[in-house]
Amino acid sequence: MKILFVINNFYVTGNGLAASARRTVEYLKQTGHEVRILSGIINPIIKAQGYCFSASNPALMKEAVEWADVIHLEEPFVVEDRMIHIAREMGKPVTATYHLHPENITNSLGPLRYWKGLNRTILRAWKKHTFNFCDYVQCPTENVLDRLRRYHIQSRLELISNGVVPDPCIRPEAMPENYLNPERPLKVIYIGRLSREKDHDTLLKAMTYSRYSRRIQLHFAGLGPKTDSIKRKAHRLYEKGILGYDPIITFEDRDGLRKMAAEADLAIHCATIEVEGLSIMEAMQQGVVPVIASGRYSGTSQFAIDKRSIFPAENPEALANRIDYWLDHPEERWEMGKKYAAHMEQYDIRRSVEALLEMFQKAIDLRKA
Secondary structure, three states, X not given: OEEEEEOOOOOOOOOHHHHHHHHHHHHHHHOOOEEEEEOOEEEEEEHHHOEEEEOOOHHHHHHHHHHOOEEEEOOOOHHHHHHHHHHHHHOOOEEEEOOOOHHHHHOOOHHHHHOHHHHHHHHHHHHHHOHHHOOEEEEXXXXXXXXXXXXXXXXEEEEOOOOEOOOOOOOOOOOOHHHHOOOOOEEXXXXXXXXXXXXXXXHHHHOOOOOOOOOEEEEEEOOOOOHHHHHHHHHHHHXXXXXXXXXXXXXXXXXXXXXXXXXXXXXXXXXXXXXXXXHHHHHHHOXXXXXXXXXXXXXHHHHOOOHHHEXXXXXXXXXXXXXXXXXXXXXXXXXXXXXXXHHHHHHEHHHHHHHHHHHHHHHHHHHHO
């Protein structure tokens, strides 16, 4: 099968969408299929968010579509819209992945982020110009599937996780000797971009309610436009004596993140806008218990296997309650971590790629019918 991926920012670092696309392409190639990428970066639109748009070349686009058996769109923007028209003219099947909520974009626009009408307008435009012209649309989570159904997307919708790379769990099988030590620091981590929609503020506010705040060592792993703000607010909690340890902010490579998760007591995910949340899924692979926000535009909470791992988004008191519960029960927490590691096996990216290939083939067959 010849598969053409269309994505504006395939080569940009620090962007979750691009990272997910690169992994998918890598594993598609490993199955023996041919994959080409249409992506070329020009001036950044929102540089701080790590997001760029590609240049358009009509001749190159036509050549790429003519080569492909199926065209797969990773975004619903102008270049993808043009590709749809070319593909339709040539009678080629088109599929897409819903990677991005309108709120991911408007959340960076200051006061405009509160204008719900703008988000609805953007999604309707994506529906009209992109998704309705696709033969199939991949929905990474049930939350996305439900939202697209509510907007009456005409394409066939497939529930397929983007999947995680099958990294082995490096956390030891047996509980370490110092795990029950009442004096040791409790490592609470948050892996993800330091941006507004990840809502790190709720975790910081939760520290004022937690009975364990003096023992908690917060560790934020990521970069983003909110780095300086989070650093100031976190350090202020330490200065006030709310936290017994000065919070840490680092940027880790893949091995560093795996080690960080394996050594953590809890992994927090407060995002209010999240299509899937691969960072917390990868952390769960390492046997750490998560506490995940449940909200209207976040699909990550579907990966929780215990209601005590879920809290209402933007509710720091509820988050503190969940944190305190798990820190109150270290033995249960250790055993639950094993269950989370096992639970993540079903989201192996190789299974996701198999499902994607089935979706691509159905789209090809549909065009031939």
